[in-house]
Amino acid sequence: MIMHRIVVHTKDKRSRINRNIYGNFSEHLGRCIYNGVYVGEDSDIPNINGMRTDVVEALRYIRLPVLRWPGGCFADEYHWKDGIGPKASRKKMVNTHWGGVVEDNSFGTHEFLELCRQIGCAPYINGNLGSGTVQEMSEWMEYMTFDGISPMASLRAQNGHPAPWRVQYFGVGNENWGCGGNMRPSYYADLYRRYQTYVRNYGENRVFRIACGPNADDYNWTETVMQIAGAYMDGLSLHYYTVPGDWNQKGSATEFDEETYYRTLKRASYMEELVTKHAQIMDRYDPAHKVGLVVDEWGTWYDVEPGTNPGFLYQQNTMRDAMVAALTLNIFNAHSDRVVMANIAQLANVLQSVILTEGKKMVRTPTYYVFDLFKQHQDAVLLGTFAETTEIGVQAEKLPNLSVSASEDASGNVHITVANLSATEACATEISLIGRVFQTASGRVLAGKMDDYNDFDTPEAVSIRPLTDVLLENGVVRCTLPACSVAEITVC
Ligand code: AHR
Secondary structure, X not given: OOEEEEEEEEEEEEEEOOHHHHEEEOOOOOOOOEOOOEOOOOOOOOEEOOEEHHHHHHHHHOOOOEEEEOOOHHHHHOOHHHHOOOHHHOOOEEEOOOOOEXXXXXXXXXXXXXXXXXXXXXXXXXXXXXXXXXXXXXXXHHHHHOOOOOHXXXXXXXXXXXXXXXXXXXXXXXXXXXXXXXXXXXXXXXXXXXXXXXXXXXXXXXXXXXXXXXXXXXXXXXXXHHHHHHHHOOEEEEEEEEOOOOOOOOOOOOOOOHHHHHHHHHHHOHHHHHHHHHHHHHHHHOOOOOOEEEEEXXXXXXXXXXXXXXXXXXXXXXXXXXXXXXXXXXXXXXXXXXXXXXXXXXXXXXXOOOEEEEOOEEEEOHHHHHHHHHHHHOOOEEEEEEEOOOEEEEOOEEEEOEEEEEEEOOOOOEEEEEEEOOOOOOEEEEEEEEOOOOOOEEEEEEEOOOOOEOOOOOOOOOOOEEOOOOEEEOOEEEEEEOOOEEEEEEEO
């Protein structure tokens, strides 16, 4: 077994890791909202006000900080007034984007904000710029947040919620370079300036306005939108999905060989370059870092599970996905001076989900457990780290075997998250803690074969267990990281 050294510099305190990096995304797509989180008040699946109690409890446990809704591509076709008022009279429509199914609008603004209340997370609403009007967007914010006498505030009261909600995060359009209107960046940037003007701050509510950012490496989009509209935004989004094949044949979620495993991780690690280069452009227009990078869609995208509706994007989730999540979250931590929010796609039953459901059954995926292992980084201070690594992989798909980040929480405890990306080799690790003396060390680990997953009949095939051989001696923590594993080591 090879030995690797990691150094954590406890005096090298860097940016605060915004808790919102651990956010999620829920779209009216497939079984994400309906069945995934919302089953309706009359369901025999245990629920509070229609929200599945098992799912809410699981999300509270990982301290989900922020949830984006209603899309995605759905957002630029969504007219929020269709989703308020008595459910029986809500408009039924076709979800043209996702499977052509009937959308009965039984989950709307009130339901989403109730879901966020139950989870204890901040709502992030994505407005419709592609096919909606300025007035519609403006009135949505008035409806949700205005505390006084106004047409939208009285409509809200009439619909059973006299008190305003707090809605801090608001997206002005989604993927407007694609499904959100096929716009060119300068056209979008002008529209953004116009629409955001009417997304008002009411009372105490202060809106963090998020502009539609680039698709992956479209640096021209970032350049143009920052130049024209950078002064009018608080956040700029970035979307990047990890696809092991090509868009026509993305590959199976569960059946893959080692080469595909490493290719997937290599493609996921491209996030490092994307964030670095987009941040460099942002630095030129916003040297003071007033505008945050919001990676509000990321994760793996495979072929749908055989036999499921292709428009529903339902895929299983293996240890490979856990490794992608760990690698990506460590990248976001490292760039937390610019990355202020990220939302993995998606919450339940769609793409790289943390939760899968089938009727009454619920499964926590390997990706869920990574969010559990990383939760202590939320709002902690990033510490400088260095890791000795070995190149692993096959043929062209090579990458370093370890991915690491470390942070200090408000009580002074240090949390180190390490992924051993090797599919086959365990790694003996020495973590040198420079600058402070610690008394205790402990660890938790998620490990398995690269294609292990949790299913409805074996919901705990992969889950977190204690890392038993952790030893702290003379400022050095020694432990063995199993092959294909993600660990959290805590020193106090
Ligand atoms: O997450 C699925 C889809 O991917 C979203 O609706 C869209 O924004 C992106 O293309």
